[in-house]
Amino acid sequence: MSTVAQTSPAAAPSRPGAEWWRTAVIYQIYPRSFADSNGDGIGDLPGITAHLGDLEQLGVDAIWLSPFYSSPQRDAGYDVADYCDVDPLFGTLDDFDRMLAAAHARSIRVIVDLVPNHSSDQHVWFQAALAAAPGSPERGRYMFRDGAGEHGELPPNNWESVFGGPAWTRTTEPDGTPGQWYLHLFDSSQPDFDWSNPEVQAEFRGILRFWLDRGVDGFRVDVAHGLVKTDGLPDHLPEVDADSMGGQDEAPYWGQEGVHEIYRDWNRVLAEYDGDRALCAEAWLPTVDRTAMWVRSDEMHQAFNFPYLMTQWHAPELREVISESLRAFPAVGAPATWVLSNHDVVRHASRLALTAENPQGHGIGPLSVGKPIPEVGLRRGRAATTLMLALPGSAYLYQGEELGLPEVVELDDDVRQDPTWFRTDGERYGRDGCRVPIPWTADAPGYGFSPTGASWLPQPDEWARLARDVEAADPDSTLSLYRALLAARRALGLGAGALEWLDGYGDDVIAFRNGDVVVIANVGADAVALPSGDVLVSSAPLDGASLPADTTVWLSLPK
Incomplete structure (x- = not known):
């Protein structure tokens, strides 16, 4: 195992106000769907390394990797069993180090995902908690509570999981009797940490340092508006058809004041390291002003602008959210961080042409009402990206959007894997449609994703005409548009400009x-x-x- 930290392109700090993350274009890689090097149908770290040249040609400044940690993969790696190791599905720590060094050699920085709200139920801490007694230090790392009702047979409150169904699961004690309940805002295999516990806080400081020592340039923080829950855990039911991550919902488990001290602590950890290391918040909040609270000068450095992402293709609304963003974020010393697509939302080449409401997290599928009009979606998607990349600040791209990939709607029920699909008994399609492995070569097995043609989610026939090799040869393709936009954006200094x-x-x-x-x-x-x-x-x-x-x-x- 390699233990030598790699040198980051940002070996020395920039002058304040000129840090790389203020203007960077960052490309999200969803590892299992990017490139498969060994033919098992699941993308991996060597696959990423093999395609860094393509990303350099595209013109991005950094990559963000969704989780590749040891995991049972109940939620595509967002259920982490070991935060300091690579899951064999994706390779090894040596593979990670080689990928990191190869990226840095091309002056591409690397941000890794961090999942602090919850772990896998296979994490050694949670297994120890199940074996320990109520009130023990082991259980104190998670949100265990006694049940309500005469015999504790009811959940401690009425909270619902983001993925559907109750947010509480009852344990069975070693002697076979019903025990306490534990909180999981997501799947039952993802128990929530108790962030009031100093041991949890210290553990994550160590995790940050483990990856910073290896040379990573920062972290995208999953569910950054979660972690802290209101004292007493009061009852709360979300609004009907609310966005699953709470973008418009004032909930006792989203956006609590206590999270800010956690990120001030993390900011101090990153400051121990040379160069400009960055923290980016996934924080679904109702307003730009609320989102800006996560990027005050001593907290995080970036926060995804989800109010912008969720804005309809409507000029007055877009003007308003852009104006508000360029007021609120600079007011706290942060860049506006623009985004249109990621692994949790309907791809914007489809979303902008939906003809019915579609809350975040619900997804679209064969029986959805208001399915997108493909030609309209692609045209609007290209126009929206051309608008976004001209805005001052930083921007995130999601793998495949540079090819104009649409949401894959026609997935059979028996191939779906998103926990949302199962926990809602098929009521919500979830996020599989934006996670289908991307195409590289039109006439290769699996469209170049895998040497065997295997693919963990089936790829549609239209991937042939959207493959990277086809688009690279076409000056009018979406790929050619993205390359032109990124080259012009950099040459003209638009990220550091003013509107x-x-x-x-x-x-x-x-x-x-x-x-x-x-x-x-x-x-x-x-x-x-x-x-x-x-x-x-x-x-x-x-x-x-x-x-x-x-x-x-x-x-x-x-x-």
């Missing part, structure tokens, strides 16, 4: 200047006139001097 709104283009148009670039996005149904200028990048072909519907253009205008 100035431009008026006079109508209610269905978003228009602004960022440095020397004028960005115009037509979100309406009718073409609009363009000013004279040089076209730098356009999400779709222009119609002479007019901008078609669902199209965004970057222009260089005469001074």
Whole structure:
């Protein structure tokens, strides 16, 4: 096993205000669906290493890896059994070190996922807790409680799991009698830690240092708005059809004040290391102002802008959330961190063309109402990305969006694996549709994902025309658009720029200047006139001097 820490591209700190994460474009890799090197149908770390050249050509600054830790894989690795080892599905710690060194050699930084709200029920701590008595130190690491009712036969409260069903499971004591209950905001195999316990706090400091010592450049923190629960665990039921991660829901287990001291502690840990190490929060909160609380100067460095992600393709709403973001985040010294897709949401090349409401976490499938219109979705998806990458701040991309991949809707029931599907008895399709392994080569087995053609989720036939080798040869492809956008964004310094709104283009148009670039996005149904200028990048072909519907253009205008 390699024990030598790798040198990060950020070996020395930048001057305050110029840290790499303020303007970076970061590419999310969902390891099991990225590239499979050994033919078992599950992507792995050597597969990532083999394709770092493709990511360098794309033009990203960093990669974020979803969990690759030891895990029973009940929730695709977000149920962690050992936070300091690699699951054999994905390789070894040596494979990780080789991948990290290869990324750094290409000046690509590496962020790894951290899952602090809960562990796997196979974690040694939880197994020790099950074997220990109520009130023991072992149980004190998790949220064990006595049940309600005359004999403790009822859950301690009425909380529901994000994945559906009750958020409590009753244990069986070693003598076979019913025991206490434990909290799991997600699957029953994912018991929640008790973050009021100093032992839990110390354990995660050690986990942070384990990966920082190896050379990682930061952490994306899963369920960063969770961890702390309101004292007394009061009853709460979410609103009907609420987003599963609580984006609009004031719940006693989301967004509690106590989480901020945890991240201040983590900020101090990262400050012990050379270079600009970063913390990025997955925090589903109802407003931009609430989200900005997670990135105050002594806490996290980035927070995904989920209010922006969830905004409809509607110009007034987009203008408002952009304006609010560029007010709230800089006000606390943080960049706005833009995102349109990830492993938990319907891909934006489909989501922007849905014709019915679809709360986050519910997913879409064969029997869904309001399924997307593919042509409309791709056109809007390209336009939305062209708009996003012109905005000041940092941006995240999700693997496959650079190919214009849609959500895979037509998955058979018997291949689905998301716990949401099972815990809701098929009422919610969940997230499998955005996690299907991506295509690399049109005429290869598994479209180049796996040398044997194996794939843990079936790939649709349309992957052939969306494969990277096909798109790389097409100057009008979505891949070519993303490459052009990222090259221009870097060359023009848009991430470090400032936005100035431009008026006079109508209610269905978003228009602004960022440095020397004028960005115009037509979100309406009718073409609009363009000013004279040089076209730098356009999400779709222009119609002479007019901008078609669902199209965004970057222009260089005469001074």
